[in-house]
Amino acid sequence: MFERILLAVDGSEHSMRAAKEAGDLARAMKSDILRIVVAFDSVPRYLGEPNREQAIQAHLKEANQILQKSQEAVGKIPSESPTELIEGSPAEAIINVAKTRGSSVIVMGSRGLSSIAELMLGSTSHKVVSHAPCPVLIVR
Numbered sequence: 001m002f003e004r005i006l007l008a009v010d011g012s013e014h015s016m017r018a019a020k021e022a023g024d025l026a027r028a029m030k031s032d033i034l035r036i037v038v039a040f041d042s043v044p045r046y047l048g049e050p051n052r053e054q055a056i057q058a059h060l061k062e063a064n065q066i067l068q069k070s071q072e073a074v075g076k077i078p079s080e081s082p083t084e085l086i087e088g089s090p091a092e093a094i095i096n097v098a099k100t101r102g103s104s105v106i107v108m109g110s111r112g113l114s115s116i117a118e119l120m121l122g123s124t125s126h127k128v129v130s131h132a133p134c135p136v137l138i139v140r
């Protein structure tokens with residue numbers, strides 16, 4: 001059970017709490033893999049070069065910082081911990097990775113970086129819960 005955990009992070013407080021829970025889960029279940037995914041907005045072609053390349057590099061740098069922060073929140077685990085940086089819609093990226101990697105559980109925050117506080121569930125978590133190929137652990 002929960003051999004292959006997929007953790008989705010966007011740098012928000014909620015996603016860092018999700019990272020901590022994912023680490024606890026990996027330790028408790030002695031999981032084989034805790035994969036971490038960060039999606040970043042696609043960079044439009046009309047920007048032209050070198051602007052487009054610079055924008056991509058800035059996104060990658062930020063995504064790598066988020067990955068590093070989440071690895072610290074996960075802590076020491078007995079599992080392999082590969083990372084994936086994906087350009088495009090976060091919900092699609094998370095669902096596709098879960099499908100192609102055969103994840104047994106997705107761990108994510110209930111909210112993210114958007115400031116629309118009335119919603120109980122953020123738009124990404126809502127989409128993932130609706131279309132995920134496996135159980136989803138939503139961390140509040």
Ligand SMILES: Nc1ncnc2c1ncn2[C@@H]1O[C@H](COP(=O)(O)OP(=O)(O)O)[C@@H](O)[C@H]1O
Pocket residue numbers: 008009010012014015018037038039040090107108109110111112113114115116121122123124125126
């Ligand atoms: N770009 C992203 N890459 C990976 N995971 C993400 C991304 N955006 C959101 N998530 C995951 O989804 C959770 C909920 O965020 P989201 O639904 O986008 O809320 P909000 O609408 O408040 O931004 C986050 O805590 C994180 O776990």
Ligand SMILES: [Mg+2]
Pocket residue numbers: 010112113114122123124
């Ligand atoms: Mg969001």
